Amino acid sequence: MCLGVPGLVVEVEELTALVDFWGAKRRVRLDLVDEPVAPGDYVLNHVGFAIRRIPPEDVQTTLELYEQLMQEANARDLMTADVRGEIAGTSK
Amino acid sequence: MTGGRLEFRDARRAAALRDALARATTRPTAVMHVCGSHEQAIAKFGLRSAFPEQLDVIMGPGCPVCITDPPEIDEAIALAQQGVRILTYGDMVRVPGSAGSLADAQARGAKVETVYSVAQAVERAHGTKDEVVFFATGFETTAVATAAVLLAGVPPNLSVLSAHKYIPPVMEIVAEMPDCRIEGFLAAGHAATITGWGIFDAFVTRHGLPVVVAGFEPLDILAALVRLVDMIRRGERAVANMFPRCVTRDGNTHAQRQLWQVFRPIGGQWRGIAHVPNGNLRLRDEWAHVDARRRFTIDASSLRQTAPPVLARQCICGNIMAGVASPDACPLFGTACIPESPVGACMVSSEGTCRIWHEYGRVPRLAAV
Amino acid sequence: MRRFIEEEFLRTFRTDPEMPAGLIGVSAMDDGGAVRIGDQWLVLTTDSHVITPPFFPGGDIGRLAICGTVNDLAMMGATDVLGLTCSVVLEEGFPRADLRRILDSMRRACDEASAVVIAGDTKVMGRGEVDGVVINTAGMALTPRVVRDCGLRPGDRLIVTGSLGDHGMAVMATRHGLNLETDLVSDVAPLNRLIRCALDAGGDDVVAMKDPTRGGAATSLHEMASKSGVGIVVDEAAIPVRDAVRAVADLVGIDPLLVANEGKALIGVRAGAALRVLAALRAHPLGVDAAVIGTCISDHSGMVVLDTGFGRRLVAEPEGELLPRIC
Numbered sequence: 001m002c003l004g005v006p007g008l009v010v011e012v013e014e015l016t017a018l019v020d021f022w023g024a025k026r027r028v029r030l031d032l033v034d035e036p037v038a039p040g041d042y043v044l045n046h047v048g049f050a051i052r053r054i055p056p057e058d059v060q061t062t063l064e065l066y067e068q069l070m071q072e073a074n075a076r077d078l079m080t081a082d083v084r085g086e087i088a089g090t091s092k
Numbered sequence: 093m094t095g096g097r098l099e100f101r102d103a104r105r106a107a108a109l110r111d112a113l114a115r116a117t118t119r120p121t122a123v124m125h126v127c128g129s130h131e132q133a134i135a136k137f138g139l140r141s142a143f144p145e146q147l148d149v150i151m152g153p154g155c156p157v158c159i160t161d162p163p164e165i166d167e168a169i170a171l172a173q174q175g176v177r178i179l180t181y182g183d184m185v186r187v188p189g190s191a192g193s194l195a196d197a198q199a200r201g202a203k204v205e206t207v208y209s210v211a212q213a214v215e216r217a218h219g220t221k222d223e224v225v226f227f228a229t230g231f232e233t234t235a236v237a238t239a240a241v242l243l244a245g246v247p248p249n250l251s252v253l254s255a256h257k258y259i260p261p262v263m264e265i266v267a268e269m270p271d272c273r274i275e276g277f278l279a280a281g282h283a284a285t286i287t288g289w290g291i292f293d294a295f296v297t298r299h300g301l302p303v304v305v306a307g308f309e310p311l312d313i314l315a316a317l318v319r320l321v322d323m324i325r326r327g328e329r330a331v332a333n334m335f336p337r338c339v340t341r342d343g344n345t346h347a348q349r350q351l352w353q354v355f356r357p358i359g360g361q362w363r364g365i366a367h368v369p370n371g372n373l374r375l376r377d378e379w380a381h382v383d384a385r386r387r388f389t390i391d392a393s394s395l396r397q398t399a400p401p402v403l404a405r406q407c408i409c410g411n412i413m414a415g416v417a418s419p420d421a422c423p424l425f426g427t428a429c430i431p432e433s434p435v436g437a438c439m440v441s442s443e444g445t446c447r448i449w450h451e452y453g454r455v456p457r458l459a460a461v
Numbered sequence: 462m463r464r465f466i467e468e469e470f471l472r473t474f475r476t477d478p479e480m481p482a483g484l485i486g487v488s489a490m491d492d493g494g495a496v497r498i499g500d501q502w503l504v505l506t507t508d509s510h511v512i513t514p515p516f517f518p519g520g521d522i523g524r525l526a527i528c529g530t531v532n533d534l535a536m537m538g539a540t541d542v543l544g545l546t547c548s549v550v551l552e553e554g555f556p557r558a559d560l561r562r563i564l565d566s567m568r569r570a571c572d573e574a575s576a577v578v579i580a581g582d583t584k585v586m587g588r589g590e591v592d593g594v595v596i597n598t599a600g601m602a603l604t605p606r607v608v609r610d611c612g613l614r615p616g617d618r619l620i621v622t623g624s625l626g627d628h629g630m631a632v633m634a635t636r637h638g639l640n641l642e643t644d645l646v647s648d649v650a651p652l653n654r655l656i657r658c659a660l661d662a663g664g665d666d667v668v669a670m671k672d673p674t675r676g677g678a679a680t681s682l683h684e685m686a687s688k689s690g691v692g693i694v695v696d697e698a699a700i701p702v703r704d705a706v707r708a709v710a711d712l713v714g715i716d717p718l719l720v721a722n723e724g725k726a727l728i729g730v731r732a733g734a735a736l737r738v739l740a741a742l743r744a745h746p747l748g749v750d751a752a753v754i755g756t757c758i759s760d761h762s763g764m765v766v767l768d769t770g771f772g773r774r775l776v777a778e779p780e781g782e783l784l785p786r787i788c
Contacts, residue, residue, distance in 0.1 A: 004129055004233070004282040004308060005712060018642075023708030025642035029211060031240035034346035044285060044338050047181075047230070048209030049237045052285045052344060058337035062100075062307075065336065066315045070108045103698075103770040110771075132714075138772030310771040442714060453775025458766065 006054060009041045017050065019043060100309030109314035110142050116321045117144040122273045123320055124266065124415050126154035126259055127280035128443020129308055135452035137310045141459070147321065152415040153262050154280065156230045157183045157441035159362040159413060164255045165189030166392035168227045171253065171384065172202035177220065179213040180227035182206040183441040186434065188404075191395045194227075210241045217250035225384045229255045233282045235373050236347045239354035242382060253384035256373035258357050259283055260291055265368055266415065267299040274301070274415070276320045281307040281335040286351070288343025292331045300329050307335040354379055363437060364410025409436035412445050418456075419446040426454055466490075485607060490684075492536040492671065495607050502607045504539040506530055507599040512788055515563065515593055518631045519647030522596055523563035525723060525788060527570035529674070530600040531651040536610075536670045536726065538660060539602035540653040542576035548597040550584045555594055563594065574651035576600070608660075610681075611688035612668035618735040619685075619693060619755035620728045622655060622748045623648070624701040625678050626717030628724070628788075630709050641712070643705045648724035655747045659728055662741035669729030674788055676779055677719040681727050682755070682765045683778045689729075692761030695776065697769045701750040718767075719779050721788055729757070 007019035007028075015030050017037055030037055033050045037043060042054040125131070131151045134140060143149060153159050166189040172178045178194060185194045185206055198204040203222070207213045210226060217224040228238045235256040242252065263277060279292060284305045292303040302323040306316030316334040323332065333339050353376075360372035375383040384390075406424055411417035419425045419438070429435040431447055438444035449456060471487055479488045483497035493506030508529045515522040531542055547567065551560070571577060627648040634645050652672070660667055669689065673681040678700075686693045695718075702710075702717050710717050724747065730738050735753055742748030758766075765776040 021708045021712055023643065023704035023706070024645075024712060026712070029237075029240065031244060032236050032344065032347040032350065034344045044282070046233050046282060047237050048211050049240060051233065051236065051282070051347060052338050054337050062312075062335075062337045063105075065334070066105060066109065066311055069315055069318050070105070070112055101770075106771050135774065137769045138767065138774035140772065141774065142772035314771075451777055453767075453777050455775050458773040458775060 004044060004046050006042055006044050009037055009039050009043055011039060012037060017043070019045065019050070100307070100311040102311065106310050106314060109311065109318055112318045113147070113314060113321065114144045116318055116325065117147045118325065120146045120148070121275055121321055121324060122148040122150060123276045123278060123317070123324070124150045124152045124274045125278035125280070125306070126152045126263060127278075127283070128155045128441070128448070129282065130154065130278060130280065130306065130313065131445060131448050132443070133308050133310065133313060135448045135456070138452075138458065139310065139313060140456040143317070143457075147317070149278075149317070150274070150415040150418075151445045152266055153362060153365055153413045154259070155413065155438065155441050155443040155445070156234070156257050157181075157187055158409065158437040158444045159257065159365065160184070160187065160229055160255050160437070161361045161363045162188070162190045163361075163392065163396070165193070166191075166395040167385070167390050168225075168253055169194055169197050169202075169395060170390050170392040171225055171388060172197045172204055174388065174390075175203075176388065177203040177205070177222045177224045178227055179205050179207050179216060179224060181208070181229060183443070184227060184229050187437050187440045189395060190392075210238050214241055214246055214250060217247045220249070222249065224250045225253050225388075226250065227253045227255065231257050231259050231280075231283055232351065232373070233280075233286055235355060236286055236351045239350040240347075242354050242379060243350055246382060251382045251384040251387045252375060254355070254374055256355065257362070258371055258373055260287070260295065261357075261368050261371045262362065262365070263295055264298070265366055267295075267301060269414065269416075275324045276302045276304070278313075278316055278320060279303050279305045281305055281312070281338060284335065284339045284343065286344050286347050288341050289331050289333045289339055290341045290343075296329050296331055302329055302332070304332045305335050305339050307338065362413075364413050404435060407436040409438045409446070412438050419449045420454070420456075422446070426450060485609075489609070489611075491610055492533040493539075495537060498603075501603045501605055502539070503601060503603055504534050504537045504607065505599070505601050506533040506537075507597065508533065509595060509597040510788060511592075511595050512632070513592065514635060515559070517635050517647055518645060519627075520649040520723075521563055521566050522594060523567035524570045525649050526596040526598045527567050527574065527576070528649050528651045528723060529788065530598040531570075531574045531576055531653050532672050532723075532726070534600050534602045535653040535656040536608070536672050537604065538606055538608035538656075538670070539604035540657040540660070542574060542600055542602045542653065544579035544601060545571070545576050546599040547578045547581040548583075549581070550586060550591055550595040552591045552593055553585055553588045560594070570651060574653055576651075576653075606665070608667055608670045610669050610671045610685050613685055613689035613691050613693075613729045613757045614668070615691055615757050615759040616732050617668060617691075617729050617757040618732055618753050619682070619695070619757070620730060620735065620739060620742065621678065621700065621752055621754050622652070622726045622728065622742055623724070623750040624703045624706065625673070625722055625725065626702055626706040626710060626720040628722050629677065629720030630706045630715075630717070632721075633713075633715075634709060641709060643709055645705050645709060648722060650724035650747055652724065652726055652747065655742065655745045656726060658741045658745050658748070659738050663730055663734045663738040666731040666734035667728060667738065668731060670726060672726050673722045675721050677717070677721060678727060679716070679718040679765065679776050679778060682776070683763070685727070685729065686757075686765055687763035689757070690762050691757040691759065692764050692766060693755050693757055694766045694768060695755040697767055699752050699754045701752050718776060723788065
């Protein structure tokens with residue numbers, strides 16, 4: 001079963017699209033996707049139906065979100081280090 | 093081709109997220125996901141070996157095949173024995189009902205075929221004069237496809253036996269289980285693509301447990317866990333969407349409209365778990381003409397008279413699906429119960445916890461070499 | 462399947478003692494058997510081919526039959542084929558033109574391998590008594606040193622001669638009507654000349670060889686690990702896999718490590734020889750994508766550990782047939 005796989009739209013023909021899954025192409029149905037789909041778009045596919053158009057800018061947003069997470073985690077660590085430093089300072 | 097997949101498999105970012113997760117987990121923490129695809133990704137990429145020791149990521153009732161109750165499978169088998177051609181997704185064919193599986197019925201001469209898409213079932217129905225029943229399984233992400241196909245029109249010899257399930261209600265059941273030690277949930281990104289993340293607000297308010305919507309690439313899962321563990325630690329009770337490229341607050345309303353035009357939720361038994369209010373999707377009255385339950389008189393009583401085989405009593409699939417036991421706690425796992433000769437549903441389905449663990453080496457947390 | 466073979470065939474044809482001097486017999490369960498003649502070993506091997514469909518992208522049952530046997534000999538270190546036999550069982554009514562295609566293909570494969578069919582047999586069975594065509598090939602070759610599949614030690618490296626999963630995926634996509642547009646093609650090819658290059662470069666430092674046919678690299682690596690008494694750590698990112706193979710594998714949920722290959726070899730070498738053996742392989746047209754994919758360790762003896770780049774897990778051994786009639 002093809003579960004939730006992203007692919008690149010190559011061709012659109014009415015209610016179906018030819019989608020390239022990084023090396024294999026397959027026809028998927030477009031009945032369920034909630035906006036128009038054009039060649040060059042990415043779509044998320046599930047059991048032969050596209051269920052969402054993935055805007056390319058959203059890919060970048062997600063990556064930035066992850067970067068932010070990593071930085072926040074680092075910042076928290078720096079804070080902890082500062083606090084520890086203070087405690088060490090006051091105990092002398 | 094750039095973008096999409098490969099950026100979410102970047103090992104350097106993964107290492108950084110792994111470290112962030114280790115730092116965020118400051119005490120024993122248990123979280124649950126309810127999606128076979130999440131478990132597959134976790135097992136396939138060996139993620140549990142990289143999670144901090146104190147973090148327990150447990151698979152709950154996220155395998156739609158596994159939680160299909162035996163009487164529902166009996167209905168399909170009874171129809172097959174009545175001479176109807178049954179079409180279904182591959183995994184369903186081997187899941188045991190009260191007395192054997194569709195595969196057993198097939199071996200006795202029943203017409204049972206597998207399809208990879210409901211659209212394919214329609215094609216097959218066009219090509220025959222037989223009565224064809226599509227035994228429809230899967231969660232809401234799959235149910236929308238069935239809905240779309242019915243709305244587009246199907247040949248008169250096709251009807252649907254719906255065993256579709258709806259995930260959000262079972263999270264309530266799990267959260268309400270006595271001794272539930274789950275402190276937060278990862279919500280399935282694909283289902284949320286359809287339903288939107290807004291539907292989890294009520295759950296969060298009711299149970300005070302944070303929910304993070306997660307995608308399926310290694311980075312998606314790691315990032316979602318960092319966020320979830322952080323929310324748990326800070327007592328933040330909210331829904332966080334960590335799959336924004338596919339999930340919005342309201343979801344895919346076009347698909348939702350089609351889903352609820354065709355299906356209605358009713359309560360039903362989930363195999364090994366409990367009665368789940370609104371957990372089952374059945375065809376609405378307007379669709380009675382394609383409802384197999386109304387087109388045929390299904391008599392499955394003879395199937396329920398057989399006592400379950402002795403081995404089945406040792407099977408702890410119910411506990412595994414509820415997330416209170418893991419496969420390696422089962423005495424049958426990997427010995428009497430293997431994919432070639434499965435005892436319980438969890439070993440039959442490609443989305444079952446036991447089958448996934450077995451396929452990816454059986455040892456979830458492999459120590460460093 | 463392995464247990465079935467052990468319980469029936471090994472039990473019947475076991476020698477006593479099991480490993481007599483001058484004989485490598487069925488108990489070794491290696492790619493072939495061997496008997497000492499003077500200062501050489503005569504390596505013998507046989508295979509039956511039942512693949513369906515008989516014609517598939519990149520090859521056919523005839524090419525498969527010749528290459529399968531040539532490669533088994535090569536895996537034992539015997540790269541100069543003395544002679545092959547070819548035994549064919551045909552279903553009555555099998556199209557003459559198809560048979561012609563298959564035989565021509567076998568001749569071409571022989572020429573590529575510098576091998577010759579010197580004996581054969583032909584039988585015809587009634588319609589429905591056999592499916593299409595079944596081919597059995599046997600082969601023999603001499604070698605001064607037999608390379609086994611049990612010679613690995615901790616520290617040794619595993620090299621694969623090229624991309625994995627090509628043959629099995631190509632056949633599966635053809636068979637199952639997956640409605641996929643792909644350029645999957647079987648890798649079926651004779652490896653004896655490629656292996657000769659590796660042996661010339663590595664000499665005695667080439668300590669184990671196996672071709673990952675049915676059951677894929679996972680099965681072969683498991684066999685090598687358990688026969689040698691070592692663990693093998695595989696670096697997933699280092700495994701060459703063609704884009705089309707990876708895409709179809711992801712779509713249908715099959716691991717390329719579990720899928721049959723008919724033109725690839727796994728070569729175990731002492732660490733010091735890895736780079737020069739790799740260079741020798743890459744200089745040959747059939748080895749351009751060769752890569753070091755694994756290391757032997759003393760822990761996890763008999764097991765294969767996969768380093769995914771995100772974590773670690775064991776590689777499960779496929780117990781049943783992923784795909785029947787694949788070779």
